[in-house]
Amino acid sequence: MAGPALPARITFHGAAGEVTGSRHLLEAGGARVLLDCGLFQGRRAEAAAKNRNSPFDPASLSAVLLSHAHIDHCGLLPRLAGDGFKGPVYATRETADLVAIMLADSARLQELDAKFFNKIHADDGERIEPLYGEKEADLAVSLLRPCAPGDVISPSPGLRARFLNAGHVLGSAMIQIDMETPAGPRRLLYTGDLGRREVPLMKAPEPPPDVDYLVLESTYGGRTHAPSSEIDAELGRLLRKAAAEKGKIIIPAFALERSQEIIVALDRLRNDPSMPEIPVYVDSPMAINITEIFNKHLGGFSFDREFKAYARKDGDPFGFDFIKYARSKEESQALNTRPGPMIIISASGMCEGGRILHHLRNNIADPSATVLIVGYQAAGTLGRRLQDGQKKVRIFGLQHEVAAEIRTMPHFSSHADRDDALAFVKGLDRKPGKIFLVHGEDSQRDALAEALKAEGCGAPEKPGHGESFVLD
Numbered sequence: 224m225a226g227p228a229l230p231a232r233i234t235f236h237g238a239a240g241e242v243t244g245s246r247h248l249l250e251a252g253g254a255r256v257l258l259d260c261g262l263f264q265g266r267r268a269e270a271a272a273k274n275r276n277s278p279f280d281p282a283s284l285s286a287v288l289l290s291h292a293h294i295d296h297c298g299l300l301p302r303l304a305g306d307g308f309k310g311p312v313y314a315t316r317e318t319a320d321l322v323a324i325m326l327a328d329s330a331r332l333q334e335l336d337a338k339f340f341n342k343i344h345a346d347d348g349e350r351i352e353p354l355y356g357e358k359e360a361d362l363a364v365s366l367l368r369p370c371a372p373g374d375v376i377s378p379s380p381g382l383r384a385r386f387l388n389a390g391h392v393l394g395s396a397m398i399q400i401d402m403e404t405p406a407g408p409r410r411l412l413y414t415g416d417l418g419r420r421e422v423p424l425m426k427a428p429e430p431p432p433d434v435d436y437l438v439l440e441s442t443y444g445g446r447t448h449a450p451s452s453e454i455d456a457e458l459g460r461l462l463r464k465a466a467a468e469k470g471k472i473i474i475p476a477f478a479l480e481r482s483q484e485i486i487v488a489l490d491r492l493r494n495d496p497s498m499p500e501i502p503v504y505v506d507s508p509m510a511i512n513i514t515e516i517f518n519k520h521l522g523g524f525s526f527d528r529e530f531k532a533y534a535r536k537d538g539d540p541f542g543f544d545f546i547k548y549a550r551s552k553e554e555s556q557a558l559n560t561r562p563g564p565m566i567i568i569s570a571s572g573m574c575e576g577g578r579i580l581h582h583l584r585n586n587i588a589d590p591s592a593t594v595l596i597v598g599y600q601a602a603g604t605l606g607r608r609l610q611d612g613q614k615k616v617r618i619f620g621l622q623h624e625v626a627a628e629i630r631t632m633p634h635f636s637s638h639a640d641r642d643d644a645l646a647f648v649k650g651l652d653r654k655p656g657k658i659f660l661v662h663g664e665d666s667q668r669d670a671l672a673e674a675l676k677a678e679g680c681g682a683p684e685k686p687g688h689g690e691s692f693v694l695d
């Protein structure tokens with residue numbers, strides 16, 4: 224027998240006043256569900272504190288609902304599983320396929336980074352343990368429950384959830400939750416990461432249903448993006464420069480989505496006979512595996528009609544015919560001594576680990592090299608320090624002079640900007656009772672809060688880390 228419903232409550236355990244570490248606990252309708260279980264990325268000490276200590280008992284959760292496969296949304300699942308969570312992890316089919324790859328890679332990176340850090344610090348005695356390993360990643364993957372569009376997920380009789388296209392990356396979804404509360408039925412929509420109205424490859428986000436509560440991301444809440452129609456001209460200019468100077472273009476890119484978007488742009492530029500042909504290396508085994516998942520789901524709900532048509536016509540939209548994919552360590556290391564021009568696409572996207580660190584270490588002091596930043600760089604990461612113009616950076620604990628040109632190309636962003644977010648909220652027939660702004664640094668979410676207020680949406684909540692709200 225169900226007793227009287229307890230008040231519904233949401234607690235923000237990450238991505239509150241910052242971008243990474245999305246983890247929101249919703250207690251409603253007799254269930255305790257975690258919306259995303261993301262890794263916090265940033266300075267080592269803060270990351271250790273936020274990632275290693277769970278603010279709730281993992282075994283007490285009924286289910287996890289995943290918005291998408293980026294590591295700052297799913298990267299703490301292995302830790303959750305290792306700490307006793309045994310329930311289902313619901314995700315779209317695409318996301319489930321991608322998460323398996325992302326977590327295996329993340330576990331490997333955690334182990335490698337700890338090993339490398341301990342080696343570098345052998346003399347000063349500083350040691351770290353990996354956050355998790357392969358065993359915990361496998362455990363997390365075994366809990367995944369892939370869902371089809373339209374599936375209704377019901378972890379308890381008083382709570383039903385479904386996924387709606389978020390238009391951010393392959394498989395990305397918003398999560399709609401209908402819950403019983405003492406005040407009656409209530410609906411909450413968690414956008415996860417929200418896509419743009421127009422962006423390469425992706426279908427625009429689904430128009431939102433009417434909701435009582437909206438948990439909205441605000442990564443670029445104070446900005447408007449350069450249009451993606453400028454990508455070819457800007458990228459073409461950099462290709463010509465690299466060809467003339469025989470320079471290397473190093474692109475730190477998220478293996479999920481950003482790598483594929485750049486590959487498709489380079490594939491398209493090859494149709495221009497005036498463009499110099501520069502060798503392109505994708506030096507990321509994970510990007511290769513993920514590109515195969517993209518091919519598998521070409522007919523799925525994420526891609527827009529235009530890209531589907533291009534893919535059909537091109538037959539090889541991810542350039543398997545001209546791009547050299549470096550799988551082995553030896554193939555990767557061979558790039559160090561090979562002369563430019565060349566383009567190297569490698570992960571991690573915020574230069575926090577992986578092969579990109581070796582390419583940066585080898586090229587950062589070379590004035591003919593370009594580091595092309597094409598994705599979000601969180602505060603405290605090496606990518607952000609480069610983007611901010613620091614002249615000296617530490618890589619693997621050692622100091623390097625920055626002589627390479629650092630260029631940011633914001634056109635590729637797969638996050639809604641201020642105008643996209645406002646258009647999304649205006650798409651609601653009635654204004655939500657309350658908007659919670661998450662997944663944005665303070666300057667960005669303050670700007671979005673002001674813009675929403677000006678649209679008559681009241682004053683959105685800007686939850687702090689660990690802050691809790693009753694949904695009545």
Ligand SMILES: [Zn+2]
Nearest residue numbers: 291293391416
């Ligand atoms: Zn994302």
